[in-house]
Amino acid sequence: MEPLGGEHRSGSEGEQEPSSPSRSDLSVEPRAERVERSPDNSLPSGAAGNTRPAIEIRDLTISYRDQPVLWDVDLEVPPGVLMAVVGPNGAGKTTLIKSILGLIRPAAGEVLINGGPYQEHRKEIAYVPQRGSVDWDFPTSVLDVVMMGLYAQIGWFRRPSARHRAAALDALAHTGMADFAGRQISQLSGGQQQRVFLSRALVQGASIYIMDEPFQGVDATTERTIVDLLQTLRANGNTVVVVHHDLQTVPEYFDWALLLNVRRIAAGPVTAVFTEENLRATYGGRVPWSHNRTDQSFVSDRSDPSGQTPG
Amino acid sequence: MLAVQASGSFIGLDFTLRTVALGAAVLGVVSGTLGSWAVLRGRSLLGDAISHAALPGIAIAFLLTGQRTPLTLAIGAGASGWLGAMLILGITDRSRVPHDAALGLVLSVFFGVGMVLLTFIQRLPSGTQAGLDTFLFGQAAALLPREVIMMLILGAAAILATVVFWKEFKLLSFDPEFGRSIGLPMRRLDFFLTSLLVVAIVIGLQAVGVVLMSAILVAPAAAARQWSNRLEVIAPLAAVFGAGAGVTGALLSASLPHTPTGPTIVLCAGGIMLVSLFFAPGRGLVANAIRMRRVRRGLRDLGLLEDLFTLARKHADPLHPHRTAVLRAMTSTPETVSPGLRHLEQRGWARRTGPDSWGLTPGGWEAALTRFGPNGDQQPGRNPA
Numbered sequence: 001m002e003p004l005g006g007e008h009r010s011g012s013e014g015e016q017e018p019s020s021p022s023r024s025d026l027s028v029e030p031r032a033e034r035v036e037r038s039p040d041n042s043l044p045s046g047a048a049g050n051t052r053p054a055i056e057i058r059d060l061t062i063s064y065r066d067q068p069v070l071w072d073v074d075l076e077v078p079p080g081v082l083m084a085v086v087g088p089n090g091a092g093k094t095t096l097i098k099s100i101l102g103l104i105r106p107a108a109g110e111v112l113i114n115g116g117p118y119q120e121h122r123k124e125i126a127y128v129p130q131r132g133s134v135d136w137d138f139p140t141s142v143l144d145v146v147m148m149g150l151y152a153q154i155g156w157f158r159r160p161s162a163r164h165r166a167a168a169l170d171a172l173a174h175t176g177m178a179d180f181a182g183r184q185i186s187q188l189s190g191g192q193q194q195r196v197f198l199s200r201a202l203v204q205g206a207s208i209y210i211m212d213e214p215f216q217g218v219d220a221t222t223e224r225t226i227v228d229l230l231q232t233l234r235a236n237g238n239t240v241v242v243v244h245h246d247l248q249t250v251p252e253y254f255d256w257a258l259l260l261n262v263r264r265i266a267a268g269p270v271t272a273v274f275t276e277e278n279l280r281a282t283y284g285g286r287v288p289w290s291h292n293r294t295d296q297s298f299v300s301d302r303s304d305p306s307g308q309t310p311g
Numbered sequence: 312m313l314a315v316q317a318s319g320s321f322i323g324l325d326f327t328l329r330t331v332a333l334g335a336a337v338l339g340v341v342s343g344t345l346g347s348w349a350v351l352r353g354r355s356l357l358g359d360a361i362s363h364a365a366l367p368g369i370a371i372a373f374l375l376t377g378q379r380t381p382l383t384l385a386i387g388a389g390a391s392g393w394l395g396a397m398l399i400l401g402i403t404d405r406s407r408v409p410h411d412a413a414l415g416l417v418l419s420v421f422f423g424v425g426m427v428l429l430t431f432i433q434r435l436p437s438g439t440q441a442g443l444d445t446f447l448f449g450q451a452a453a454l455l456p457r458e459v460i461m462m463l464i465l466g467a468a469a470i471l472a473t474v475v476f477w478k479e480f481k482l483l484s485f486d487p488e489f490g491r492s493i494g495l496p497m498r499r500l501d502f503f504l505t506s507l508l509v510v511a512i513v514i515g516l517q518a519v520g521v522v523l524m525s526a527i528l529v530a531p532a533a534a535a536r537q538w539s540n541r542l543e544v545i546a547p548l549a550a551v552f553g554a555g556a557g558v559t560g561a562l563l564s565a566s567l568p569h570t571p572t573g574p575t576i577v578l579c580a581g582g583i584m585l586v587s588l589f590f591a592p593g594r595g596l597v598a599n600a601i602r603m604r605r606v607r608r609g610l611r612d613l614g615l616l617e618d619l620f621t622l623a624r625k626h627a628d629p630l631h632p633h634r635t636a637v638l639r640a641m642t643s644t645p646e647t648v649s650p651g652l653r654h655l656e657q658r659g660w661a662r663r664t665g666p667d668s669w670g671l672t673p674g675g676w677e678a679a680l681t682r683f684g685p686n687g688d689q690q691p692g693r694n695p696a
Binding site for chain 1: 493
């Protein structure tokens with residue numbers, strides 16, 4: 001697997017962004033309650049030392065028909081953080097990550113990946129869609145699905161080679177799914193499906209990982225496996241952005257958070273932004289243009305996942 | 312037709328029959344292969360809409376050129392079928408009209424226009440010998456060598472394209488959004504695969520007809536899906552099924568008087584589908600029923616073993632027999648106790664000690680012990696051994 005990340009940023013020193021205030025917060029952030037993972041050389045490594053934001057969003061506005069789904073969102077995700085995106089249903093979480101991936105064209109604003117447009121930095125970003133977005137009865141094997149992460153690298157008119165197969169097996173080993181390589185995907189449990197999707201992202205060897213609800217409907221063991229993997233990815237200097245629903249686990253799993261409800265409510269280190277006040281602003285209160293929504297009650301005990309459907 | 316009947320046998324295969332059989336085989340192979348993608352993508356009915364939408368193109372091509380050469384009609388059919396497909400995809404993409412509504416709309420409007428034009432053509436002096444109405448239900452017996460050659464070339468090109476873009480089409484069918492995220496032009500691939508579907512339909516129209524063309528796309532693919540869980544097996548198998556149905560149907564219709572080819576081919580494909588639906592191992596309904604029955608019976612037997620074990624643990628001698636009435640009282644399905652005990656006896660776990668009393672065997676005691684644990688509280692199937 002070709003290590004991606006640092007190599008791609010040669011020549012970026014000349015045009016560094018001034019470091020944002022949130023960036024300096026990162027260095028002083030206490031991480032007492034979290035186990036620090038040590039880097040794993042067999043996993044992709046990013047470029048945490050770089051000062052340029054891994055993802056930079058400016059004035060992003062997106063609307064489906066007449067209602068804005070995202071309104072004037074600004075966001076800087078520094079490299080090497082593990083960021084949770086939280087917010088109620090309909091807050092625009094999935095829309096946000098799809099616009100980061102260039103899957104949705106914004107009405108206004110722009111998204112920069114490692115300082116450039118998505119098209120130029122596509123190889124530095126890996127996407128883990130919602131598990132339910134595909135038909136798991138599709139007649140293919142686990143190994144085949146993971147190799148799909150390599151299709152762009154393999155190129156047109158070519159078949160996957162032994163090298164690609166080995167890379168896919170390696171990625172499966174990292175999610176504890178090596179024994180399932182030959183299995184039909186219809187025979188997988190929900191947690192196993194999620195790990196297959198994670199493997200498909202790992203095999204891409206990216207430095208930025210975007211995940212849409214990877215913990216949805218998985219058991220505690222799988223959740224632990226995924227969290228360990230995400231934290232190792234972060235320890236390797238990669239940037240990981242996760243749409244997350246379980247507010248209770250945010251401080252434990254993540255070091256960075258974006259609170260989103262159509263507008264950006266707050267973003268930064270979890271210790272700084274994950275406050276009662278910000279959560280009330282995200283989940284409670286009424287936003288003027290969403291008076292017809294009914295799903296925005298404040299989550300007082302912080303444990304309610306606030307619904308199952310994508311935001 | 313008369314010449315065909317005169318030849319009298321399938322094995323002899325005179326020149327006309329050979330032409331017909333070859334044409335039907337080509338159409339079956341191409342429809343089976345491209346139909347597999349359509350079925351797996353949940354786009355089965357798109358093929359139906361495309362084939363109906365091809366009718367006005369055939370009529371217009373004849374009106375414009377005044378002749379019915381295979382290439383002219385194929386171009387006409389392809390163009391209007393393709394236009395219909397793009398309209399459906401475009402309407403679904405850009406408006407709030409649901410996919411099935413767009414499909415039904417395009418299908419019926421295009422087909423209606425086609426029928427009006429066809430009626431008009433039949434009133435023309437040249438219209439009766441045009442014989443365009445054979446495109447409704449197909450007439451494989453009328454296939455000419457030059458038509459079959461055209462089918463062969465188009466079909467080979469379509470199959471080759473499918474093989475070349477196999478992995479991209481697979482990704483398109485499984486997870487198009489992920490494909491876009493890694494930078495593959497999913498929209499163009501979708502467009503291309505749909506165009507190949509149009510080619511497959513054009514190939515089959517002459518023999519099967521616009522009305523039933525979708526069946527020969529869907530049936531072999533759906534049948535093949537029953538037999539395998541691997542796309543690499545399903546598509547070739549669907550091609551074989553398609554060819555089988557095509558050749559059988561075409562020969563049957565050619566040898567029986569007044570039998571339209573399209574319906575005959577479709578009946579053959581339907582037969583293959585029906586057999587696969589019921590008798591395929593794994594996904595077949597019969598295999599499913601047998602498996603369910605076995606599982607249910609196995610669980611019932613296990614429950615009975617547990618009941619015997621419960622009684623045995625309360626007794627000084629674990630092998631002491633108990634009355635079946637007691638066992639019947641312990642379960643919610645007392646009628647299953649007697650057959651269940653006989654199953655346990657066959658496995659050597661229980662033995663009959665009297666006309667109405669049963670006990671565990673030493674082997675049955677061991678089996679229960681490993682499954683339920685010494686206290687009988689272990690989950691069966693998760694024995695630590």
